[in-house]
Amino acid sequence: MLVRNLFRAVIMGPPGSGKGTVSSRIRESFGLQHLSSGDMLRANIKAKSELGLLMKSCIDQGQLVPDDVISRLILASLRDMEKSSWLLDGFPRTVAQAESLDGVFTVDTVINLDVPFETIKERLTSRWVHLSSGRVYNIDFNPPRIPGLDDVTGEPLTQRDDDTPETVTCRLKAYETQTQPVLEYYRSKGVLATFTGTETNKIWPHVHAFLAKKIPQTQQVRGGV
Numbered sequence: 001m002l003v004r005n006l007f008r009a010v011i012m013g014p015p016g017s018g019k020g021t022v023s024s025r026i027r028e029s030f031g032l033q034h035l036s037s038g039d040m041l042r043a044n045i046k047a048k049s050e051l052g053l054l055m056k057s058c059i060d061q062g063q064l065v066p067d068d069v070i071s072r073l074i075l076a077s078l079r080d081m082e083k084s085s086w087l088l089d090g091f092p093r094t095v096a097q098a099e100s101l102d103g104v105f106t107v108d109t110v111i112n113l114d115v116p117f118e119t120i121k122e123r124l125t126s127r128w129v130h131l132s133s134g135r136v137y138n139i140d141f142n143p144p145r146i147p148g149l150d151d152v153t154g155e156p157l158t159q160r161d162d163d164t165p166e167t168v169t170c171r172l173k174a175y176e177t178q179t180q181p182v183l184e185y186y187r188s189k190g191v192l193a194t195f196t197g198t199e200t201n202k203i204w205p206h207v208h209a210f211l212a213k214k215i216p217q218t219q220q221v222r223g224g225v
């Protein structure tokens with residue numbers, strides 16, 4: 001149900017499935033505000049906040065941070081965006097988180113990127129990030145214009161501490177046991193839309209066409225794919 005002409009979406013998928021990449025395309029095409037739980041946690045770590053430092057050990061071990069901590073953080077930000085249409089990336093990751101979101105906002109659509117685990121592993125170990133903006137690059141898929149530097153700011157890129165082969169294995173396990181049940185939760189509510197594939201550039205036109213039908217025309221920034 002669309003409330004006050006606002007559109008609220010969640011993007012899901014295993015780590016490395018392309019949530020960040022697809023989210024930035026959605027933001028550009030449809031003007032939704034993008035909120036990434038991972039970016040938010042990394043900003044807390046970078047700022048050396050007490051919360052961030054506490055969370056760093058969970059993240060570096062490939063485990064989820066506690067539900068109450070992340071739910072509080074995300075819901076506070078969403079309350080500040082009450083008049084906006086938004087796209088949530090990386091939250092909810094457990095059924096308890098989905099229930100806490102449901103208590104406050106109605107989710108109109110959940111986009112599920114269904115990408116096989118074998119495809120993902122290689123991608124993550126060659127992911128490079130610009131931490132402060134959340135921009136992501138990949139040696140093969142979308143390399144920066146100048147090797148090692150962010151296209152927009154020229155600042156150095158880094159690799160995430162949790163993008164090691166061992167930690168990726170733990171994250172995929174956490175996804176299977178804790179996050180996959182969330183797909184069922186949203187399927188039963190009739191809002192789950194699954195897009196299967198191994199390449200973002202092939203998945204994206206389908207996501208674009210789907211959202212173009214769902215999002216009110218007045219909110220669409222650009223029509224192109």
Ligand SMILES: Nc1nc2c(ncn2[C@@H]2O[C@H](COP(=O)(O)OP(=O)(O)O)[C@@H](O)[C@H]2O)c(=O)[nH]1
Nearest residue numbers: 016017018019020021123127137138141199200
């Ligand atoms: N080879 C390849 N890499 C991709 C593709 N789509 C995204 N990537 C890269 O894979 C990594 C993970 O993508 P990201 O959007 O960060 O996924 P997320 O972890 O789900 O948010 C990044 O380095 C992307 O640049 C693709 O179709 N092919």
Ligand SMILES: Nc1ncnc2c1ncn2[C@@H]1O[C@H](COP(=O)(O)OP(=O)(O)O)[C@@H](O)[C@H]1O
Nearest residue numbers: 015016037038058059063064065070090091093
């Ligand atoms: N909703 C959440 N619940 C619990 N932990 C989270 C959540 N979102 C992010 N995290 C923590 O931050 C890490 C990185 O998240 P994220 O950047 O979304 O990873 P990816 O893009 O690889 O899916 C996760 O492995 C987890 O430790």
